[in-house]
Amino acid sequence: MDYSKLGKRIREERKKLNLTQAQLAEAIDISDTYMGAIERGERSLTLDTLVRLVERLGVTVDYMLSDSVSDSDSNIMNQIKQVIDNQPLERKQMAVNVLRTIFSYFEGDS
Incomplete structure (x- = not known):
């Protein structure tokens, strides 16, 4: 899993909705520090957090992960x-x- 690519995609989708990291973090019930670390690719996220995230961003899990998971x-x-x-x-x-x-x-x- 390439967490930096996932974080970049999350950031792009968040910005499309004109949300700050703090607003998105609050909406999905995580800290804004953790949200920043996810977007920078420094932290992984649980399936539960990923589901809440995609629901809030209005995208699908497969779209969010499409360039993050390799077939190595x-x-x-x-x-x-x-x-x-x-x-x-x-x-x-x-x-x-x-x-x-x-x-x-x-x-x-x-």
Whole structure:
């Protein structure tokens, strides 16, 4: 997650509505210090805060995150890890087998 890009987008949307950081922070129930740190990309924000933020700004979460989340290998691996982390060992092994099957199918297309 690129928090500086997210912060920049938040700042742009806030300014479109002619809101100060303090006004936006008050509207979403966070401190203006925290709001400033979010806009500078110095702090992350919780999902709850993000939802309140996009609702107040009148945008969607996917729009807000569109250029902040990369599809790098490490990001994709983290997503896979999140999906299978709390699964029992047998299901994890099943998932690995399914992935192997999918990739072997694609190797046949080459």
